[in-house]
Amino acid sequence: MRRRCRCRVNRIDVNIVLDHAPAAFMADLPEFVRQVDDPDLLNLFATALRDGDVIKSMYAGMNGAQSESKCPDQTSAVCRTLHPVLQLLGQQRYMPTMLATLMCPREPTGA
Numbered sequence: 852m853r854r855r856c857r858c859r860v861n862r863i864d865v866n867i868v869l870d871h872a873p874a875a876f877m878a879d880l881p882e883f884v885r886q887v888d889d890p891d892l893l894n895l896f897a898t899a900l901r902d903g904d905v906i907k908s909m910y911a912g913m914n915g916a917q918s919e920s921k922c923p924d925q926t927s928a929v930c931r932t933l934h935p936v937l938q939l940l941g942q943q944r945y946m947p948t949m950l951a952t953l954m955c956p957r958e959p960t961g962a
Contacts, residue, residue, distance in 0.1 A: 865896050866905040869925060877928070881936050890945050897933060897951040900926045930955045 869876050876883070887893055902925055930952040937945040937952070 864905045865899045866901060866903075868896075869900070869929060870905050870907075873925060877932055880929075880932055881940070884933070884936055884940055884945075890948055893937075893945065894948040894951055897930065897948050897955060900929055900955060902926050926955055 884893060887896070934949055934952040937949045942949070
């Protein structure tokens with residue numbers, strides 16, 4: 852998990868964590884929050900989320916770069932899942948991130 856925090860230092864798009872194995876990431880979201888254990892880093896993660904597959908768009912040329920991302924509204928899905936996890940782990944401590952999760956979900960667009 853500490854490697855995930857190094858994304859910030861090495862300027863790696865944090866969406867790669869989600870796009871690599873979205874189902875596993877969503878299942879382990881409470882553990883992700885516990886291991887990151889820094890409200891500022893979690894806030895950075897929540898505000899940097901975006902729809903689309905970063906592995907295919909930014910890291911396609913890298914050897915072995917594979918993605919399982921298929922969810923068109925993954926930002927909303929993560930924010931909806933992350934918010935109650937943060938509430939359980941410490942409302943006061945994670946308040947900025949909780950507010951960010953309320954702002955990031957978007958309704959699916961289209962006809």
